[in-house]
Amino acid sequence: MKFFATCPKGLEILLVAELTELGAADVKLTATGAEFYGELEQAYRACLWSRLANRILLPIAEENVETADQLYDAVQSVDWLEHMRPEASLLVAFTGKTDAINHTHFGALKVKDAIVDQIRDKTQMRPSIDRENPDLRVHAHIYRGKLTLSLDLSGGSLHRRGYRIRAGMAPLKENLAAAILRRAQWPELAVDHPVLFDPMCGSGTLVIEGVLMAADIAPGILREQFGFERWVQHQPELWESLLAEAEQRKEAGLAQLTTRFYGYDQDSEVLVLAKDNAERAGVDHLISFKKASVEQMVVPENAPGLMVTNPPYGERMGESQELMFLYRHIGDALKQDFAGWKAAIFTGNPDLCQVVGLKADKSYSLNNGPIDGRLFLYTLYTDRATTAKHDDEQEAGTLSDNAQMFANRLKKNLKALKKWHKQEEIECYRLYDADMPEYAVAVDLYKEWVHVQEYAAPASIDKVKAFDRIKDVLAAIPEALGVDPRRIILKQRKKQSGSDQYGKQASVGRFFEVKEHGCRLRINLHDYLDTGLFLDHRPIRHQIQEMAAGKDFLNLFCYTASASVHAAVGGAKSTTSVDMSTTYLQWAMKNMALNGFNNKAHHFIEADCISWLKKQRKPEYDLIFMDPPTFSNSKKMLDVLDVQRDHIDLIKLAMRLLRKDGVLIFSNNYRRFKMDYELLAGFDIREITAKTIDPDFKRNTRIHSCFEIRWP
Template sequence: MKFIATCPKGIESLLADELAALGAESVKLMPTGVAFEGELAQAYRACLWSRLANRVLLPILETNVETADDLYSAIQRVHWSDHLDPSMSLAISFTGKTQSINHTHFGALKVKDAIVDQLREITGERPGVDRENPDLRIHAHIYGGKLNVSIDLSGESLHRRGYRTQAGAAPLKENLAAALLTRAGWPALSDDSPVLFDPMCGSGTLLIEGAWMAADIAPGILRDRFGFEHWKQHDAALWESLKEEAEQRRINGLTAFKVKVYGADEDERMLDVTLSNAERAGVDHLIKVHEAQVQRMVRPCEENGLFITNPPYGERLGESSELMFLYRDLGDTLKQEFGGWKAAIFTGNPELCEAVGLKTDKTYRLNNGPIDSRLFLYTLYANRIAKEGQPSEQAGDVALSETAQMFANRLRKNLKNLNKWRKQNDIQGYRVYDADIPEFAVAVDVYKDWVHVQEYAAPKSIDKIKAFDRLKDVLAAIPEALGVDPLRVVLKQRKRQTGTQQYEKQGTGRRFFQITEHGCKFRVNLHDYLDTGLFLDHRPVRHQIQQNAAGKDFLNLFCYTATASVHAGVGGAKSTTSVDMSATYLQWAMKNMAINGFADKAHHFIQSDCIVWLKKQRKPAYDLIFMDPPTFSNSKRMSDVLDVQRDHVELIRLAMRLLRQDGVLIFSNNFRKFKLDYEMLGAFDINDITAQTIDPDFKRNAKIHSCFEIRWRQ
């Protein structure tokens, strides 16, 4: 019999070797698959034992087609009663097209009709359709006018082993994990180096697949069903004998198991997921896990082994500069701790591996879903282990480079100039550096005993590794110059955000702490959001609101975390109303107000698109209004795109309708090229107070915002 096994792109040759080792004959490589021959037992064995295949197909028809009638006639040439009974259900998977058949749903419908009509004509009954859990899956594919039809013997994709019910943010498919291990030389490597370690194990897929390979456990042993089990030509006795053989091999393999399997992750919750998945896989007693960051990682035991990991590489999980540091930390740790080991790093962003700083033995190209990815293999020689007493290469533990020292000197100078001002005003959040030196394009903000570093996105013409090295100098200098713990320095890359990116969490933790400003308390978070919860440049405006709020009704539009509302409350406002589109920020706002003692009915929070809300209001109900719209927003939650330059006239007019006759609107925004349209706003008395709203820590960057007081003409 002839069969086809499909697989992810890039592992076809591995699959061919695997099938040959399982006894397959006439093995031949195909794009994203392998053709092979053998008796039925060979197909069953491939379904049960292949760690790399997605599906095992039995071709039953190959012919030329062009039109829908050609397709229908071709399908009817198959004797479908040899494969299924009318009482069974089926599902059709159709891919490809011709000039006449240009829709996959239409093609699948034609295939289904041809099968159903034939069986109904013979038996008077017809099979049903079950797309989710059919008795038989049929694959039809057209390419270059040639139709290939196959019975899917595997059923659900073979990568679904049955042990992983929980996963992390970007999990590897199980067969891709097995392919990475195979490329890295596992499990043959375990004869001399019987340790497997993944320092960022996530849901544990690499660890579990590695344990199964070393224990000779069939990857299909946990599956509830295969596609062939309801197929009419299924040999149940043969299948049972193969399962019994696999079970005995599993018992023998676990009894003889001598490999040590270790995992680590900085997210303790993912370790629980790893152990739960390992328990379902029957190998939880073989895997040890612990919580650890890459920067604090040490080799898990004295023996040598295989270090293998799939670190993050996409924007979902981190910005490129932060990830550069992660990969550099990986390289430093490998050099210092893992001499004598083999290492494998799999990434969808090969440029990041340049930061590892190790010479590769081999590089393999594989696809992780749609992502063109690379597997980098390294040999770590014993003399790379850091000797006892040798200085660590971690930032802060070695002498600063010349460029880092230059940056540190500038930080010290700036801090000295700000010390008197910040102490007199009890300021715990302030900017200490903002791209003062062209080579160091970062902003550095202090939040009590934490430091928040924002890297301005470099032009594409700048060499990424050189830019990264300069950023490394920045992060090395900050702890020494500012006297903070290196682990309390948080890096983000600043770039324009669009849509819901402006409001989404960027991390998984909830790492809040509290700072004070002019007697107000604020919750800030440097890790989990694009911004920290406190716009430092608006400090003088907030203080002005605090000094003028006594006895007034205050409205805060685009309120963010309602820091201005807190200042108004502390200043004695009669009431505050805070409006924002984001439920996340409004919850944050409520907590900010609550920790300052403002949780009563006088303080209101409204979740709404501010423009929509303003258009619905008519009554002048406020004495003091603060409006700080974003420069640009195209969030799906908005009724329209907001552009502050284009839309500021309408925003101001709408807000002024709500302002009492003797009140004041403070209008601010952060668009550096902003120009207020005085002519269109001629009905109002406008005073540019920008210069008064720039504190000493932003004097170098006076265009950080524009600010205006707007009143009714008397």
């Protein structure tokens, strides 16, 4: 008997090899799958064991057709009672066209009419149409005037194994996941690499398919039904024997399995789906699922293995510019921790893999639905030096001409600031801030750490070129500053809104301490877009420290309350810190405690500052610092905050709380901010911005605006 197996584009060669392994005869590659021959058993075996096919079709007629009448007659030439009972349900799928038949719905309707009319004429009974679970699926395809009529023996698509009821965003189809693993030489690879790890496992498809393959579990064993089971010529005894054989192989495979499997993801909700899917597949006891981000990606155990993953690639999740940082994290982790491993990265945006920083051994085209995907395979050599020779990055000690120019600028700036930061006993400062237009980054030093923030490039800038420049930056910094590359933290700054500006970026939880003008402050370079300390406000904090002795200090929009720490160290009688973020207020409390201030004189209030200010009436403070965000639409706020529009009300509300001889220091980071002196004519306002710019920000004097405001 002749059969035809369909599959997604890019899997055809793999499907030919798989069908041959399953014992099919005369297997031939076709445009959308493979043709093969065998007894009925071979078709059953393909339905049960193929990890790559979508459908197994049994051609039952081939005719030349051009018109609707010819199509009808060709379908009626088949004796349909040899394939279905008169009362059975039916569903027709139609593909292709001719000049006269140019609509698939019309073609399917004509095929259906021919089948139903024949059975009704012979039996006086009429088959029904069932779009969900028909007894017989008929596939009609016309190509270059030739009609092929086939029975769909598989029923629903074979990629639906039965274990995945729900999935996360942008899931891989199960047969595509199996194809990725096959291209990566899994499960043969497991002999020497007995670990399979997906650091972004989503709903678990790659890891689950990896277990099924390694344990010799038939992918169709979990399916409730196949298309052939209600076919008139179905052979139940033959099918039951194949199922029994599959169960025996499953038991033997699981008993002999020594491979370990790990699936990590930063989304706890999608991990619940992954665990449920693994449980339905009967392999949940073999997979260790864990909540972890790519920034936390390390080898799951001390043994070689295969890291295989399908990161987001900008079509349905995220934007490619942002995702380059994710791919960079993957590449860095592979080079640092995965010596001796193999890696497979599948993406629908191959440009993103250019930033991984490793040279692929091979790459393959594989379609993910309508998206042209590509699979990249890598070898991480046991000797990291050997890996370095095979990757795309330049060898250590050699920089491109542009990267060398950037390195020279860093050295120049470092030399210029060296005497100043030592005299001031400052451990963190800005070294570079987009000095050179082609390198639009800010480089900040935090003791032995380097914090790099890329300013988002305009849409007109080629994304890969923009990231090439970032690669120059990351290559130049170790050479210029003599720091370990692993102590360089890279982030991307973009326009933030609402609580996004304070949103968590990762979950590393790595804090350390820095000193500034005698104050101890907690810093976190990994978990948030900002670090816990606004470096440009250093002079303002120092001014507050020098003014605070014996005074009651109020810190509005306090963030991590570093200004409150300075006030307390300067001898403030009391401090009050107000912010609506629970996370940052807890951080603020730890900052104060770090400096020995954890008594009742220091207050922390979790509230929307505007709402809180409106409720206060008494002038209880001698010194107030207010540094509102440029814009905020946080859900915790009753209204949207726009500092240009709202600064008048903010200042008036704050001044109600200021004693007669006190001072309000008002600051903000809106580059085009203009103080409305006319509407605030009742106050004595003096701009002090120039005095609040330290040497490390002289290149960017518009970083903030600052004013002292007093009662006349």
